[in-house]
Amino acid sequence: MGVAEKIFFGLFLPSVWCKSFHISLPEKIEALSGSCVLIECAFEIEEKYDKDLTESAAGIWFKDNSKNPVFNSRTPSEKHFRGKLTGKIEEKNCTTIFYDVSSNHDGKYYFRIEGNGGLKYNYQKPDVTINVIDSPHNPTVKLYVDEKEVQSQQEVLEGSSVCLSCSAETLCSFPPATLTWSSTSRLPFSLQEKQNQTKLISHLNFTATPLQHTVTFTCTVTYQLQNNNKTAKESLMLHVQYSPKNTSVSVFPSDPVLEGSSVTLNCSSDANPAVINYAWYRDNGEELEQLLRQTGDTLIFNKVISTHRGWYYCRAQNQHGTQNSSVLLDVQYSPKNTSVSVFPSDPVLEGSSVTLNCSSDANPAVINYAWYRDNGEELEQLVRQTGDTLIFNKIISKQRGWYYCRAQNKHGTQNSTVMLDVQYIPQISTSSSCNITDVTMCLCEVDGNPSPIVEWHLSGRPVTNSTIMSISEERLSSTVLRSFITLHHSHTHTSSLLCVTTNTHGTAKKIFQLKQTASFQMDFPSLMIGAAVGATVMAILCITAHLYKKWICKTRREDKTGLVLSDGAVSQENDGESLYSNKVMLSHVGAANMNHTEMLHYSSFDFRNTKRESAEIRGVSSLTADYAVIRYCQTNGTR
Incomplete structure (x- = not known):
């Protein structure tokens, strides 16, 4: 039942109503005990009394045809109801609010206007009935699916747009009444609220999912009173239809599965309506191979073998769709297919960061990885390197070579190698x-x-x-x-x-x-020492040579054969010309032919191959002899 079943606004339409005494009131109002009640009111007077209607005019309310007023806006009394005329009387608005409503407020009311001069009038018809209630009415909850209202017990299809609408009577209270939503499961949703003169309305919007299936949504209206709050609520359980969800496969007995044992796979799924068909498949590496002879929610291996190892799939189906679930039937074995990968891939540039990663297929999983390097003689274990990765933060050329990873579980080991090619x-x-x-x-x-x-x-x-x-x-x-x-x-x-x-x-x-000269010029101290030693040696050699040549000259006066001593150079008289001689002993024939017109014999001297400990060579190490000049010695000893 509405708070105001009928409100007349005719007084505000002068084209319809004539200028006469008339009042607009709701026919019936419900008020909550302990709260307040608001009477929406508007009146009209004859035109001749317009000058008598001022803000000092009094608005008076009478109850149940009593001659004693229950409210007077001009002269309030303790015997009167506590209230206030909230409308502007001079604007013909007689809206009034009564506070602290109790059962005494229950009844029929009419309004009287008293202004200046002769403006005094009782509006006995129509009157307004106030019905005082102790408890508020329950709110109304409706279900809308894709913007269409449906019965609350109707099932909603997964993915549909759902709106739950809750409405309640406003009733007078301070602060105003509120609507709140709650559910048996915390779920995300959006909330929209609006309020008019007679209704509080709240909309709860969401998309239907299996999570909302059999969830109860409750709307509660709360009126805040002076002494205590009064509430009322209404609930709705949502029913959602959906395809299979949470499909899973379990293995019995649980791992480890040993070759030769009996194994059962069991498939379960949540669906509404319930699953009507189960199908089993195996991943053969290229496609899912259906096991045609296997039906129902169980798959049984009486005696499992190693080739049965692999992924098995269960497909659950109902009228709204299907869902798969998979499980690895894990038959245990030692590491296989062990491999080492390099990141970044080759080539690896010196100075970069490099990671070697070792992977292996084993059941149970690898429990230990060990790293080795081939140092050319044996495999050297990298003791500080553990785990499936070997990291070089800044690789150098010396770290180039073969690296080995050893994967191990309780059933055995397997090695893998990789060439780390550092460029x-x-x-x-x-x-x-x-x-x-x-x-x-x-x-x-x-x-x-x-x-x-x-x-x-x-x-x-x-x-x-x-x-x-x-x-x-x-x-x-x-x-x-x-x-x-x-x-x-x-x-x-x-x-x-x-x-x-x-x-x-x-x-x-x-x-x-x-050039040796270029290299020796770079060593100035050695050059100076060599020069000093060389000068000393040369002085000694000059003195010795001078004495020796005198002796030779003397000998030549006695011996005219012109023989030259081995490893020595002598000068012979030959019309004052020079003789260039290879460092060999001249034969008698050579001596006899010294007057030959071709007098030059060239010889190259390479001091670089002489021993360093020779003082004579160190002294003249910066000199390079290309040829030697030998002159004849005169009989008087001059050169």
Whole structure:
């Protein structure tokens, strides 16, 4: 029943109502004991009394045709109901509120207006009936599915849009009445509330899921009174139909499953309506193979073998759909298919971060991983490395090589290997050097990954094999290469030889100094000491040579054969011309032919191959003799 069953607003429509005495009241109002009651009221008077209607006019209420008023807005009394005229009387609004409602307020009421002059009038018809109740009425809950009202017991299909609507009479209370929702399960939903003059309305919106099935939703209206609150509630249980959910497969007996034992797989599922069919499948690696002979919610292996190991699927079905569930039938065995992967994948650049990951198929799972490295002689265990990963935060070239992972469970072990191919820019070994004899031979040993190439540069230009020089290579390993170059004596006049090695990651160079003079000029203290020692030795040699030559000259006056002593150079009289002699003993024939027009004999001297401990060589180590000049000694001893 509504609070106000009928309200007339005709007084506000002058085109309909004539200017005469008239009042608009609700026919019936319900009031909650202990709260308040609000009487919506509007009146009209004859036009001639308009000047007498002011804000000082009195609004008076009478009850049950009594001649004694129960309320007077101008002169309130303790005998009157406690209340207030909330409308503006001068605007013909007589809305009134009574407080502390009790059973005494139950009855019929009419209104009287008293203004200035002759404005005095009783509006005995129509009157308003106030019905006082001790408890509020229960709210009304309705079910809407996809915006259409359905019966509360009707089942809702999963995925539908659901709205639960709750409405309750407003009734007068301070603060105003409220509507609240509760459910037997905490669920997400959206709430919309609105209120009009007679109704409180709240909408609960959500999408139907299996979670709402058999959940009870309760709407409660609460009126806050001065002494206590009064409530009323209404509930609705939701029924949702849905396809199979929470399908699962269990294994009996539980793991471990040993080969040869009996095993049962059991399938269960939650559905509304209940599951009408179960089907079993096995994953054969390419597709799901249906086990046609297996029906019902159980799959039995009387004697399981290792080939039965794998994934098994149960499919549950009802009229709204299907759902699968899978289980791994795990037959135990030692590690298999062990492998090591490199991240990032090859090639691995020196200085980068590298992770080796070891994986293995085992049942039960691998309990221990061990890492080893092949150091060329044996497998060296990396004691500090445990777990299925081996991490190099900043890898270097020396860490290149074969790595082994050993996976172990209680049934056995299995190894797997991987080549960690660390790539780096070429490096030239310190053993690279030159050996200078009659020919110059240089060795350039390089190490790089990918394997580098070697080029030789002479006088700033690359050189190749030719008749005057030869280049050969020797590969020591997949990363180490030796290159040899042989230069004939005529090409050693240049000061430097350059070895250039290159791979995809960079280039390295090394300069070889070919001239000894250039190398000795770099050592100034040795040069000064050598010069001092050389000067001393030369002085001694000059004195000795002077005495020796006098003796030779004397001998020549007696012996005219012109023989030259071995390892020595003598001068002979020959019309004042010089004789250039190889350091060999002249024969008698040679002495007899000294007057031959071709008087020059050239000899090259290479002091670089002499022993360093020779003081004479150290003293003149910076000098290079290309030829020697020998003059005849005159009979009087002059040169």
